[in-house]
Amino acid sequence: MKNSLLSIYNIAKKDLLIELRNKDVILSISGFGTIIIFIFSFAFDVGSSLSSSTAAGILWSSISFASITGINRSFMLESENDTLEALIMAPISRDIIYLGKVVGNFIFITISEMVILPIFAILFNFSILSLEFITCCLLANIGFSVVGTLFASLSIKVRAREVLLPMLFLPCIIPILFSSIEATSMIFQGKGWNDLSIWFQLTVAFNLIFLIFSLFISNVIYED
Amino acid sequence: MSNIIKNKLLTCSAIFMFINLYLIFIWVPTEANQGAIQRILYIHVPVSQISMLAIILVAVSSVLFLWKRNQFWDKIAISAAEIGLLYGTIMLLSGILWAKPVWGVWWTGEAKLTTALILYLIYVSYIMFRNYFPTGSQGQRIAAIIAIIGALDTPLIYFAANLWSEAHPPIVLGPASENDSSFSSNDMRIVWLFSTITFMIFFVYLLRIRYKLQDTISKYLTNT
Incomplete structure (x- = not known):
């Protein structure tokens, strides 16, 4: 158990270290997300007040588009350098590789949201500082990274x-x-909350x- | 032998289709509430049911392929996906044509409609994925996983869309907005059942042809 957690930590740490050096993924998620928010704000006339459901729709469409761009970017690095092959050869089980990548992508999306959300709050005039909203974001980020990592791993050679x-x-x-x-x-x-x-x-x-499905089939996803 | 079965299926579906058209357009009484447009039900409902059945067939054969690694199941999966998509297209188009006169809108946010559309999109990407992936066992394996994900996602999409349509009630105005049932006599049920059988036979015929084609393609690929 301890070894598995350590391996997950090491894979996520590797991704974060690469990110710290080239800032590819976080820049692409936050940059792309912000641009989409800007475009929507022009399209809907910034000065006028938007309904809460329209604003929420704009926010989550932007974050979902931006997240998949970033997750794609993080796997592109693996495929360009053939490093996924090296990970598969490492003496760790395949679900650990998957979980490590999920943790890495979750951190990337969460950091990028710290850029996107304040810009959204300024442009659309909604308060984003509440425990409910932070929970909502974190839960959605877990979902984006779980499904995004699964699909990005599947489509690495397509x-x-x-x-x-x-x-x-x-x-x-x-x-x-x-x-x-x-x-x-x-x-x-x-x-x-109710x-x-x-x-x-x-x-x-x-x-x-x-998450359970991905762990269950991780051997098939990362088959040699 | 196989040619005889094929010809019998073709003859059978042609005869059934003629009888079906007679039943739909001449024999069955016109529905009092919706008028002549209700006759589209005898095409729309059977085609939708069979397209959903095709999706179940894709998912089941994908599970069997991953389990047994038998090429037969992979060929069934791709054949059922393509024919299912053809039926899905007819379902969407006939549904849109039926909705405008009876609901007053071309499309609405009702749960079943949303689920059908999203499933349709997932299977469009499934087929695109198969075509874009290099041929070989890896592509087949990954396609099978995507098909299973599609099936796994369906109840979640339906549940979410249902909750969503409760929060935002769809706007329907036309003659069918109050009364949901489109069957008011037993004759109508008979025609619906006959039409389902007809479209089912045609589905089996198309599936057979598509399977043969896939068989030829894989033989050609193994020889070259």
């Missing part, structure tokens, strides 16, 4: 992966998008189902 990856990822995360948009919209309207719980439960169930 042609035109920049197109195919979002095409697979976006329809599959619809349950998380629905629940995050609805929960965020309720938080912006000032509703409490109203939000059903949406959080849905996200937790989604995350667990996909």
Whole structure:
């Protein structure tokens, strides 16, 4: 158990170290996410006040588009340098590799949101500093990284992966998008935990189902 | 022998289709509430049911392929996915044509509609993925995983879409907005059942042809 946790930590640490040196993934997620928020703010006229559900929709569409770009980028580095082969050859089980990558991608998405969210709050005039909203973001980030890592690992050798990856990822995360948009919209309207719980439960169930499924088939995903 | 079965299936589906058209457009009484447009039900409902059945077939054969590693199941999966997608396209188009006169809108956020559309998109990406992946066992394995993910995601999408449509009730205005049932006599049920059998036979016929084609392709690829 201790060894597995250490291996997960080491894989995530490796990804973070590479990121610290070239800043590829975080820059692409936060940059792309911010640009989409800007475009929406121009399209919807910044000065006027938007309804909470429209604003939540804009926020989560931007984050989901940006996340998949970043996750794709993080796997592109592995495929360019053939380092995934090296990871597969390492004497650790395949689910550990998957979990390490999930942890790395989760951290990248969360750090990028720290850039995207304040810009969103400034442009659309909504308060984002609440425990409910932070929970909503963290749960959604887990889902994005679990499903994103799964699909990015599957499509590492495919042609035109920049197109195919979002095409697979976006329809599959619809349950998380629905629940995050609805929960965020309720938080912006000032509703409490009781109203939000059903949406959080849905996200937790989604995350667990996909995490268990991915761990279960990790041997097939990373087969030689 | 196989040619005789193929011809019998073709003849059978042609005869059934003619009888089916007679039943739909001449024999069955016009529905009082919706009028002539309700006749689209006898095409829309059987085609939707069979396309959902095709998706179950893709998922089951993908599980069997991963388990047994028998090429037969992979060929069934790709054949069922393509024919299922053809039926799915007819389902979406006929549904849109039916919705406008009876609901007053082309499309609405109802749970079943959202689930069907998202599933359709997942299977479009499944087929794209198969075409973009280099041929070989790795591609087949990964395609099987994607098909299983699609099936795994379906209940979650339906649950989320259901919650979503409760929060945002879909706007339906036309003659069918109050009364959901489109069957008001036994004759209508008979025609629906006959139509389901007809489209099922046609599905089996198409599946057979597509399977043969896939068989020829894989033989050609192993020889070259």
